[in-house]
Amino acid sequence: MSTAITADLATIARINAVPAILQVICETTGMRFAAVARVTENNWTACAVLDNLGFGLGVGGELDAATTLCHEIRGSHQTIVIDKASEDARYCHHPTPRLYRFESYISVPVFRTNGSFFGTICALDPAPAALTGSAIQPMMESFARLLTIQIESEEAAQQTEAALKKELAIAELREQFIAVLGHDLRNPLFAITAGAELLVKRLGDARSRTIAEHILASGRRATELVRDVLDFARGRLGNGIMVNIxxxxxxxxxxxxxxxxxxxxxxxxxxxxxxxxxxxxxxxxxxxxxxxxxxxxxxxxxxxxxxxxxxxxxxxxxxxxxxxxxxxxxxxxxxxxxxxxxxxxxxxxxxxxxxxxxxxxxxxxxxxxxxxxxxxxxxxxxxxxxxxxxxxxxxxxxxxxxxx
The missing domain is CATH 3.30.565.10 (Histidine kinase-like ATPase, C-terminal domain)
Incomplete structure (x- = not known):
C-alpha cells in the first residue's frame, strides 16, 4: 500500500461523521454493506466499512480496481445505480455483479475541492432494492459533497498541526541554544569584569582609569543581559526560574x-x-x-x-x-x-x-x-x-x- 493511500486511510478514520454516514445509507437503502473507498487506476481500497453482510472486506482491504464498478465511475464521474443486476439491461452480463454476488448496488463519486477524483461511497447487497428514482441517490451525492469538505478540512488541520509541531520544536531548539550560549558567555565576561576591576584599582593615569571603568561598566551590563537571557530561557523551556528558599x-x-x-x-x-x-x-x-x-x-x-x-x-x-x-x-x-x-x-x-x-x-x-x-x-x-x-x-x- 502506498504512503499516499495510507495517509488517506488515516484521514478518513479521523472524520467522525463517516460511520454515521454509512449507518444512514444502510438503514435507508436496506443494503447490508456500505463503504468509503479510495480508488486509483489500479486499486480499490476500503477506507471505512459497515459490513452487516459478512462480505469479508475490512478497512485497508484492497481489490483490483478493474474488477469493480468504481473503476468505471473513476472514468465517467457518474453515479451508478442498480436495482437488480440480473435484470438490468446494462449490467446483467457484466462480470462484476457475478464476481461479487450482488443484485442491488449504488456508488457515487467523491471528489476533492480541486476537482480531482478521490474515490466513492458505495453500497451493495445480494438482494434487490428499489433505488432508481428514489431519494437515495441525491442523499448519497450530498454525503459525497459533505465528505469532500470533511477531507479537505481534516487535511488542513493536520497540516496546521504538523506546522505547529515543527515551529514548537524549532522554538525549543532556539531557546536551548540561547541558554547554552548565555551559560558559555558567563566565564569570559567574569574574566573581563574581574580584570577591569583590577585595572581601575591599579591604574594611576586618569584617562586609562576612565577607559577601564568604561570596560567594567560594559562588562557588568553584559553580565546582567546574559543573566536575563538565561532566566528567560529557563522560564520558556518549562522549568521555570529556580529558587532556593x-x-x-x-x-x-x-x-x-x-x-x-x-x-x-x-x-x-x-x-x-x-x-x-x-x-x-x-x-x-x-x-x-x-x-x-x-x-x-x-x-x-x-x-x-x-x-x-x-x-x-x-x-x-x-x-x-x-x-x-x-x-x-x-x-x-x-x-x-x-x-x-x-x-x-x-x-x-x-x-x-x-x-x-x-x-x-x-x-x-x-x-x-x-x-x-x-x-x-x-x-x-x-x-x-x-x-x-x-x-x-x-x-x-x-x-x-x-x-x-
Whole structure:
C-alpha cells in the first residue's frame, strides 16, 4: 500500500461523521454493506466499512480496481445505480455483479475541492432494492459533497498541526541554544569584569582609569543581559526560574544595598526607602534582590525624572509586600495588558536599553515564590509595582534526617 493511500486511510478514520454516514445509507437503502473507498487506476481500497453482510472486506482491504464498478465511475464521474443486476439491461452480463454476488448496488463519486477524483461511497447487497428514482441517490451525492469538505478540512488541520509541531520544536531548539550560549558567555565576561576591576584599582593615569571603568561598566551590563537571557530561557523551556528558599534575616539590608547600587548609577535621582524590619523572612535572597533591582531600574528609566522613587518593604498579616512607586505618565491599557510578557516594549517605538525582560523575570520570580506581581497606574497617583508574597507559601526545606 502506498504512503499516499495510507495517509488517506488515516484521514478518513479521523472524520467522525463517516460511520454515521454509512449507518444512514444502510438503514435507508436496506443494503447490508456500505463503504468509503479510495480508488486509483489500479486499486480499490476500503477506507471505512459497515459490513452487516459478512462480505469479508475490512478497512485497508484492497481489490483490483478493474474488477469493480468504481473503476468505471473513476472514468465517467457518474453515479451508478442498480436495482437488480440480473435484470438490468446494462449490467446483467457484466462480470462484476457475478464476481461479487450482488443484485442491488449504488456508488457515487467523491471528489476533492480541486476537482480531482478521490474515490466513492458505495453500497451493495445480494438482494434487490428499489433505488432508481428514489431519494437515495441525491442523499448519497450530498454525503459525497459533505465528505469532500470533511477531507479537505481534516487535511488542513493536520497540516496546521504538523506546522505547529515543527515551529514548537524549532522554538525549543532556539531557546536551548540561547541558554547554552548565555551559560558559555558567563566565564569570559567574569574574566573581563574581574580584570577591569583590577585595572581601575591599579591604574594611576586618569584617562586609562576612565577607559577601564568604561570596560567594567560594559562588562557588568553584559553580565546582567546574559543573566536575563538565561532566566528567560529557563522560564520558556518549562522549568521555570529556580529558587532556593532559605531563612533570610538580612533581607532588609540586602534591599538597601540594591537601592544604594542603583543610586550610584543614577546620582541625580532621589530614591526614598521605607523598609521595615524583615527578620524572620524566608525567601531566595538573590532572587528577591534581583526582582527589586528590575523594578527599581524600570521606575528610574520610565518615571518622572524630577520626582522621587519610593521603595517600600514590610510584613503585615503574614504577607510580605515589596513595592516600587514612581510618578510620571500612566501606563496605557494596551501596554498594561502585556506588561509582564517577555521582550515587551513601549508601543510608541521609543528606544530603550536592555532586552525588555526585566518585568517578565520579576513576575517569574514572584510566581516561583508562590506570590504575584500587581501594578496600578494613574495620572494622579503615579505607578506602583508590588510583589505580594503570602509567607505561608514559602518555607525553608525540611532538614535531612540524621543518619545513624
Amino acid at each position: 532559605q531563612p533570610c534575616p538580612d533581607l532588609d539590608t540586602a534591599l538597601r544595598q540594591v537601592a544604594s547600587e542603583l543610586q550610584r548609577v543614577y546620582p541625580q535621582r532621589v530614591i526614598r526607602l521605607h523598609i521595615d524590619d524583615l527578620s524572620g523572612m524566608c525567601c531566595d535572597r538573590e532572587r528577591i534582590t534581583q526582582l527589586l533591582s528590575n523594578l527599581l531600574a524600570n521606575a528610574l528609566n520610565h518615571g518622572d525624572a524630577n520626582s522621587p522613587v519610593d521603595v517600600s518593604a514590610r510584613i503585615e498579616q503574614q504577607v510580605f509586600t515589596l513595592g516600587v512607586h514612581n510618578q510620571g505618565a500612566p501606563i496605557a491599557p494596551a501596554v498594561m495588558a502585556q506588561l509582564f510578557q517577555p521582550f515587551s516594549r513601549p508601543l510608541d517605538g521609543t528606544p530603550q536599553s536592555g532586552l525588555g525582560l526585566g518585568l517578565y523575570i520579576a513576575n517569574q520570580i514572584a510566581l516561583a515564590h508562590g506570590g504575584r506581581m500587581e501594578v496600578v497606574s494613574s495620572r494622579e497617583a503615579g505607578t506602583l509595582f508590588s510583589l505580594r508574597l503570602p509567607l505561608d507559601r514559602v518555607a525553608p526545606p525540611e532538614p535531612a534526617p540524621a543518619t545513624p
